[in-house]
Amino acid sequence: MTTVSSPIAGRAIGLAAVPDPVFSGAMVGPGTAVDPVREPHAAVSPVDGVIVSLHPHAFVVVDAEGHGVLTHLGIDTVQLNGEGFELLVNKGDTVTRGQEVVRWNPVAVEAAGKSPICPIVALEATADSLGDVRKDGDVKAGDQLFSWQ
Numbered sequence: 001m002t003t004v005s006s007p008i009a010g011r012a013i014g015l016a017a018v019p020d021p022v023f024s025g026a027m028v029g030p031g032t033a034v035d036p037v038r039e040p041h042a043a044v045s046p047v048d049g050v051i052v053s054l055h056p057h058a059f060v061v062v063d064a065e066g067h068g069v070l071t072h073l074g075i076d077t078v079q080l081n082g083e084g085f086e087l088l089v090n091k092g093d094t095v096t097r098g099q100e101v102v103r104w105n106p107v108a109v110e111a112a113g114k115s116p117i118c119p120i121v122a123l124e125a126t127a128d129s130l131g132d133v134r135k136d137g138d139v140k141a142g143d144q145l146f147s148w149q
Contacts, residue, residue, distance in 0.1 A: 002063055002148040005097055006139045007043040007071045008118055010036040014135030015119060020075045023119040028070065030130050031121035032145050038107050038116070042088065042100035043073055044141050046120060051093050051101070056085030059101055060123065067148055068123035073104050075115040084108040098142050122148050 006012075011034065018024045018033045045051075045061050046069050053060035053070075057077035062068045073085065086103040089095060106116035122130055125148060133146040 002047060002065055002067045004069055004120065004122065004145050004148060005046045006034055006141055006143045006145050007046045007101070007120060008034055008036045008041065009140045010034040010118075010138070012134040012137055012139050012145065013117065014133070018075065018117055018119050019115050023072070023075070023121070026127065028119070029121045029123045029125050030127040030133075031119060032133050032135055033117055033119045034139060034145075035117050036106045038110075040103065040105040040107075042103045043071055043118070045095040045097055045099045045101055046071060046145070048096050049094070051089055051091050051095060054087065054089070054091040056082035056087060056102065061095060067125070070119070070121040070123055071101075072119045072121070073102060074106070074109045075117055077109060077114050080109070080112055080114065084112070120145055122146070
C-alpha cells in the first residue's frame with residue numbers, strides 16, 4: 001500500500017470542487033485537491049520515488065510499487081509558461097516524501113487570473129483502489145491525503 005501525502009499546506013477540498021472538468025471528473029485519475037495557503041512556498045514530493053515528469057506547474061513521482069502521483073500546481077497554470085515557478089529537482093531524480101520539488105507563489109497565480117487549487121491524482125488508478133481520501137479540513141505538507149492499494 002502507498003500512502004500519498006499532501007505536497008502543500010492548505011485546505012483539502014476533493015476533486016469534485018476543482019474548477020476544471022478534466023480534474024473534477026477524475027478523467028486523469030482519482031485523488032483529491034488542496035486549496036493552498038496564500039504565500040510563497042515549496043511543493044514537496046507526496047511519496048518516495050523518482051521524478052518521471054517535471055514541468056514548472058506540475059510533476060509526477062512514481063514510487064517503488066509503480067504508483068504514479070501527479071501534483072498539479074494550480075489550474076491552467078501551463079499558460080504561465082513557468083513564470084512564478086522554480087524547479088528544485090530534475091527529471092529522473094530520486095526524491096523522498098517531503099523533499100522540496102517546486103517553489104511557487106499561489107498569490108501570483110491568482111493575480112495572473114488562474115486558480116491556485118492543486119489536484120493530487122493517482123495516475124492509472126481506480127477510485128476503488130484509494131482509501132481514506134481527504135476531501136475537507138486543513139492539511140499541512142506531509143499530512144496523509146489518501147492511501148492506494
